[in-house]
Amino acid sequence: MSGQIPVTPSPDGIAASVKAAKTRDLPPVHLWNPPFCGDLDIRIAKDGSWSYLGSPINRLELVKLFSSILKKEEGKYYLVTPVEKVGITVEDVPFMAVDFDATGSGAAQILTFSTHVGDTAKAGADHPIRVEFDPKTQEPSPYILIRANLEARIDRKSFYRLVEIGTDHEDWFGVWSGGQFFPLIRSADLG
8 A cells, every 4th residue: 555654563562562462461552652653554344353455364362462552542543562653544443342241230230341352341430331323324333432542332232232221311211330321312212
C-alpha cells in the first residue's frame, strides 16, 4: 500500500510483549510514548477478526499478542512497544464481547464480560455499556469499555441475553451492573 513505511520490530519490544501476552498481564502501553514509525496493513474487521495484507491472522496467540499492545490515541489505533508505534485500521472497535456471567440481582447485579482475546471486564462505572442505533435500520450496536479507551462490541447472542435480564428504570429499559444502570432503549420504544 502506498504511504506505508516498512517497520522492523525491535527484539526488546517484542520480547516484553510476548511475555505479557503469555501471562495475560497486559504491558503498560499507557506509559509508552515512542515515535510513530508508519502504518502497517493490519486490519481489525467489525467481527473482531484480524488480517495482515488482506490475509487472515488465524493464530489466536498472535492476535492475543497484538491485542495486548493495542492503544487508541485521538481516535486512531496503534500497536505500541517501548520503542515504536505503528498505525493499524479498526473498522468498528477492536474487540468482541462473546459472553458474560451475571451474579446477584437488581442494582447489586454484576455482569462480567469476556472478549474473544481473553480480556474480562465487570460492567460498571469504569466499564460502561452503551448502545448505538443504526440511523437507517435502527439495529442496535451495544458496546462495553474493556480497557484504556478500547471497547468491545457485544455479540448478538450476549445482547439478547442482556435483554432477557433487563428491567425498566426511570423510563428506560436496560441492565444493572456494579451499582450502575445502563439504558438499552427507551421503555416507550419497546414493541
